[in-house]
Amino acid sequence: MSRIIAGAAGGTTLVSVPGSLTRPTTDRVKEALFSRLDAFEVIADARVLDLYAGSGSLGVESASRGAKTVDLVEFDGKASEVCQRNADLVNTVAGRKVVTVHRSKVESFLERARDGVRWDLVFLDPPYPLEEPALAGVLAKLLPHLAEGAVAVVERSSRSPEPVWPDGMERFAERKYGETKLWFAEPSVEEGAQADPDQAAEPNSAG
Known part of the structure; x- marks a missing residue:
């Protein structure tokens, strides 16, 4: 059973997707992830995009912690219905529509996104x-929609290789939690900027 860990809706039990349609992020991994994102100071007032949202757990956690807007993108019908139910829980607490659910394939959603639309925090x-x-193709479609200093978090099996980042995006950190691995990436630093790969503990936006 998943829950919202912290923020305005902290402690709220989330609706889960029935069966094995999705692979939800465990509360242990989610807590570690958001602890790190809090340290980066990228959640408050952020425009958040949750791709392959499943139950929407990561997106609604962001909303609870002060994100300005959250877009949940999920193609499966049952999962998108669960996303909507969880979005409604957070929107009710917020007193306004913070979370919006889009039933769409990820690739189609990114291709349709308006020019100029930028997100500050993206979960994949x-x-x-x-x-x-x-x-890799999804990451390439996402890149034009990343705000300056944005953070993208890719969650994969710990046995998966590092994602192939498109030109203009680079990994700055990675963490392994049992069978789960998280990759943190950001828009590339400007040419000529000083960057120490061994000191990639936080994104550019964290100063």
């Missing part, structure tokens, strides 16, 4: 069977 938790070239 694709099904493990999604092949690496397909994930």
Whole structure:
């Protein structure tokens, strides 16, 4: 049973997707992830995009912690209905529509996104069977929609290789939690900027 860990809706039990349609992020991994994002100071007032949202757990957690807007993108019908129910829980607490659910394939959603639309924090938790070239294609479509200093978090099996980042995006940190691995990436630093790969503990936006 998943729950919202902290923030305005902290402690709220989330609706889960029935059966094994999705692979929800465990509360242990989610707590570690958001602890790190809090340290980066990228959640408050952020525009958040949760791709392959499943139950929407990561997106609604962001909303509870002060994100300005959250877009949940999920194609499966049952999962998108669960997303909506969880979005309604957080929107009720917020007293306004913070979370919006989009029933769509990720690729189609990104292709339709308006020019100029930018997100500050993006979660990508694709099904493990999604092949690496397909994930690389999604990251390439996402790149034009990342705000300056944005953070993208890719969740994969710990046995998966590092995602292939498009030109203009680079990994700055990674963490392994049992069978789960998180990759943290950001828009590339400007050419000529000083960057120490051994000191990649936080994104550019965290100063």
